[in-house]
Amino acid sequence: MPERGEPTWKALARVAFLIATLIAALALLWNEWPGISAALAQADDGLILLAALAAMANVAMTAASWRVLLIKAPIELSPRASAQIFFVGQIGKYLPGTLWSFIASGELAQREGFPRGVAMASLGLALLIGLASGIFMALALLPKAIGDLTDNRIVLGAALVFVVLGFIPKVQRKALRMARIDFPVPLGAIIASLTFALLAWFLAGAQIVLLSQAVGAPLDWSDWPQVTSGYAFAWVAGLLVFFAPAGLGAREAGLLAVLSLSIGLAEASAIVLLSRLAVTFADFACAGIALVMPAHPASPAAALRRHRD
Structure with missing residues (x-):
């Protein structure tokens, strides 16, 4: 049943996409199951655990990429409040539709006395930075992963121009208006956010390398940059398919397409x-940790600002 106010065509597109994804996944599993089951049977549990930890570190860096943008926010957030707003709110992305995680985080922020609009706008800006860094990673490194299909120097130049544009004040102001940010975000905070976002991508790539080694696939740490680029490409693809829960289907298809260029389809699957599984575990584990974090009293400065509001 369509959500209230949602056009019927969007609801139908979502259902059609999810059905097509399920059929494609079942067909792939049916055709490749002997190889997939063999790879899973010999998987190294220790490396899978390390991959799950890398996925959790990826989620933590993504949270840091958002939190650093709030350095000049009207109200100071405690570590516990920040963790709950981000990690618990992110569980909303497992519902169909892009906005649920933003709505959940906004409600959690309001419960902490933090303006709902500020929280949602800052998360939107962090998403734009994550998207920009993901596109940069894909443009800069993916051509090497898929072969010499284009001049890598041209692609790298385009990627660098894309990033440099983000440091032009006029472009920054436009991005802040798009995200509806009504408090100052220093250039240093944007650079720090971008740095955390890039670290998050490389941790995601490390997760894939560890899983590759766990199932005996011929990928090693020399492939880390290209694997990271492929993961970024898949994530961007999943984000664009906004009606898929947490990019389900589109992200896997993109990652499978990139990995299968270097290794067998069964191992890639x-x-x-x-x-x-690792990413889902990381999301819910971080949310669980945030929920049990002990509360700390607000600093005098934070309490004063909250009192004034």
Whole structure:
């Protein structure tokens, strides 16, 4: 049943996409199951655990990429409040539709006395920075992963121009208006956010390398940059398919397409399955940790600002 106010065509598109994804996944599993099951059967549990920890570190860096943008926010957030707003709110992305995680985070922020609009706008800006860094990673490194299909120097130049544009004040102001940010965000905070976002991508790539080694696929740490680029490409693809829960289907298809260029389809499928489990575990584990974090009293400055509001 369509959500209230949602056009019927969007609801139908979502259902059609999810059905097509399920059929494609079942067909792939049916055709490649002997190889997939063999890869999973010999998987190294220790490496899978390390991959799950890398996925959790990826989520933590993504949270840091958002939190650093709030350095000049009207109200100071405690570590516990920040963790709950981000990690618990992110569980909303497992519902169909892009906005649920923003809505959940906004409600959690309001419960902490933090303006709902500020929280949602800052998360939107962090998403734009994550998207920009993901596109940069894909443009800069993906051509090497898929072969000499284009002049890498041209692609790298385009990627660098894309990033440099983000440091032009006029472009920054436009991005802040798009995200509806009504408090100052220093250039240093944007650079720090971008740095955390890039670290998050490389941790995601490390997760894939560890899972590859866990199932015996011929990928090693020399492939880390290209694997990271492929993961970024898949994430951007999943984000664009906004009606898929947490990019389900589109992200896996993109990652599978990139990995299968270097390794067998069965091994790539096993890695993609394990990666989805690792990422889901990381999201829920971080949310659980945030929920049990002890409360700390607000600093005098934070309390004063809250009192004034």
